[in-house]
Amino acid sequence: MGYKIASSKAGVNVGTATAPNDFNYSSDYNTLKYYTAGTIRVAGSAVFPNTNRYFGTITHGLGYYPFFSFFATDDSSATNFYPYGFVAVGAGGLTRTACARMGTNTMRFMYKITNASSGTISGTATFYYKIYRNNTNL
């Protein structure tokens, strides 16, 4: 017989419940374990009709590809938090893209501006990232 720790939701019998959704916590199921979190800003600009990419990098040092998440905002609409980045198409063919990739020791963020409009367009993306200890084993 295996032993476990479980905490059921209010009104649910912890001794008889079986569905994962009946528990606040059950040692039968893995959870995400925080490692580190932070913020990084990446600024850039593009002169018509160019596309430019700008990068920011943080070091996590885990030695493997960890589970990660992040939200990104475009400073032109700083109240909108987009999970795992965004592609924002603006007036006149202006496109801003925010995304990230993970390595075994670093995480790199990219902010791309495509100016299909005119003049010079500038902007800044802010990335709010969380890295977990969970190894993706990829």
Add this chain to the structure above:
Amino acid sequence: MTQVIKVSKAGINVGTATDPNSFIFDSTLNTFKIVATGTVLGTISAGGLGNTGTVSTAHGLSFIPPVVGFIRTTSSAGTTILHPTAEEQISADHIFRSIWADGTNVNFEIRVASDISGTVFNCRYYAFEVPL
């Protein structure tokens, strides 16, 4: 009297704290439980700019789960893993579209942005509880 299990963060009084953010663990608060995880290999054949392929694997659950996934790929920029939501990732060779789950499978849609040879993608998904 309801009994609970709580572990507070360093320097915080576990007996008096009320902010959920003060705890490492609180048995009264639901946790994000990983109910299934798996990997699948996918190959997108060469076919020129914009060639798209879908890679699928069965999740084995009786409901449609919320899913998060990552794809490992190797390009001229090195080997990295990426979450397939943004239109374009760092490498111009690979553009990821999306991940989604239905009642049977977890699906990854991948687009190859340049005319390159068949590329193998290693995909991992995590399925969480709370059916959609």
